[in-house]
Amino acid sequence: MLDRDISRRRFLTGSALVAGGAFGVPLLGACDASSGGDSSGGGKTVTLTVMYKNNELTKEHIADFEAKHPGIKISFIEYDETRLNAMLASNEPPDFVRAPAVGSAASNAQGLTTALDPYLDKSAVLKKDNLMAVNESFRWDGTRTGQGPYYGITKDWSQDATLWYNRALFEQAKIPPLSTTEPISYDELLEIAKKLTKKSGGKTQVYGLGVEWAWGLSSPIFMMILQQGGQVYNADLTETDMTTPEARRAIQWYVDFGQAGVGPTTLDPAPDGADLSLFLAKRMAITQDGYWYGGNFVKESEEIKNSVAMAPAPVMGDKRISPTYVGWGAMIPAKARHKDEAWKLMEYFMAGPPSEERAKSGWGLPGLKSQLSLLPQDLPYQKQAYQTTQAELSHVAQLPDSPYITGGGWLPVLDKHITRAIKKEITVDAAGKAITDEINKLLKQGKDQIG
Structure with missing residues (x-):
């Protein structure tokens, strides 16, 4: 393949x-x-x-x-x-x-x-x-x-929000492994990631959690919003509102993630823009990737093959969904x-x-x-x-898909303003407002062009 x-x-x-x-x-x-x-x-x-x-x-x-x-x-x-x-x-x-x-x-x-x-x-x-x-x-x-x-x-x-983790790193940290049948909440996941993260001399030796930050945040944020019963777009897909309680909670989670320093972000990027090398080197305990990720381990050492496990997608809210990106x-x-x-x-x-x-x-x-x-x-x-x-x-569930904007439009806008919030240059509320304003401009441009 x-x-x-x-x-x-x-x-x-x-x-x-x-x-x-x-x-x-x-x-x-x-x-x-x-x-x-x-x-x-x-x-x-x-x-x-x-x-x-x-x-x-x-x-x-x-x-x-x-x-x-x-x-x-x-x-x-x-x-x-x-x-x-x-x-x-x-x-x-x-x-x-x-x-x-x-x-x-x-x-x-x-x-x-x-x-x-x-x-x-x-x-x-x-x-x-x-x-x-x-x-x-x-x-x-x-x-x-x-x-x-x-x-x-x-x-x-x-289903790209599922988790892969290294059980050996959990054992070393004396933390029970993730359930392979029941989903963990995003809040619990972040707390566990903090315990799994190891730092020394101002450098991170082991990251607790990777979220493939460089690949974009729009899809996981959309999932978080839907899990809380919220909406990403209005009825005709021409506007978004990233200031709703559901959107704010999702943005806040990524700001907390970045400020906690538990995984790669734009401010602390993975060496090759992806989690895999860190995960294989036992320098990352959990990575958020789909079923496909298991293909990476077939030719790896017995130690890796015997340590990895897959867990369900985490949840934020009462509605459990697990989409493809x-x-x-x-x-x-x-x-x-x-x-x-x-x-x-x-x-x-x-x-x-x-x-x-x-x-x-x-x-x-x-x-x-x-x-x-x-x-x-x-x-x-x-x-x-x-x-x-x-x-x-x-x-499994579908993510919303507006014909007037796609991932290429969302990716830099989310990264820019969430990163600013991580750096405490703006508040989470201001980030949500700025994202809303910029994305709505792009949606209007797309609508005007397509008709």
Whole structure:
């Protein structure tokens, strides 16, 4: 599926780039969702233009697909947001494109993508009732996600707020390990992180908790707000209010986290922008990452494999939800020339051998319910993670997705003002007000551009 290192999942950064790039830039007039594409006919060979990552759709996959579909040849382009944006704007898009489920509202609202229901209704291998709930984020009814036609299919995903921890570091600190079945509260988690953190000579030797700060705070803050019964956007997704009690509590938690010095932040960044190296070096006790994170440990030492465990997503409030932050998959552009052939690749990639390989690898949950049983359970930590995940799936929920702004807009605004609050340059209330004002300006710009 993917190279087996952390780079496979700089997912929040990646989705933010998509949001601010190819799918976030209004391209009105560039693509019309009602326009069709031609298909192969008369025995002619069709060249299908595909933009994806070559460590996800590999040369071996392409060769296998072409062998099974002798009338189709693939012209592969390495995924690049800038190039994709230019291709969409020039009405010459690829036929098959890598795309995120969470964050797809912008492209769907602009008419850049093809509704897949006519294909799903006829498919023998991709059935709506077999799609995992993450695919709901690819749906769009003209006003919001989660309803209406499907505009993409997810290849793999995780409930990204779950926790991985090192039991050995808990034992050293004489702290009971986290429950693998019952969620901990965010307030309790921060208190435990303080006890696990070790400092010496003004330097942090062991971080108690990592939250993948560099990947962005919008998705976890959205989750915190929803868990308290709050709302991120107004009814038509054109405004936000980060001064509500629910939003204020979420922002306060991250300010407290930063001031406590229990994990990397913008003021104390992780050495490579991610938690993994610290976690593997036993310099981080807990990291907030999805099921996919377990793929990192398969080739590690027995000490690591015997120490790691997965816990449910923490909660803030009375409503337990555990969402995905992205959910990478694929879409077929509205102006694609070979939609029928692109759908054949969709079926192969999402339900054929590549999808089975992905599920068996443990580098994410499958997009299909029928493939959950393929997840690895050979190692004790894999079996434990599988059991935790099975229970966690009953709490999956969608994050709100406005077509007028995406992660690329939220990320720097949240980081800037939360960091200022950590430094005590402004209060939490002032941070919430500043975030609200800046995001609402961006939402208005997006609304004005899209119409």
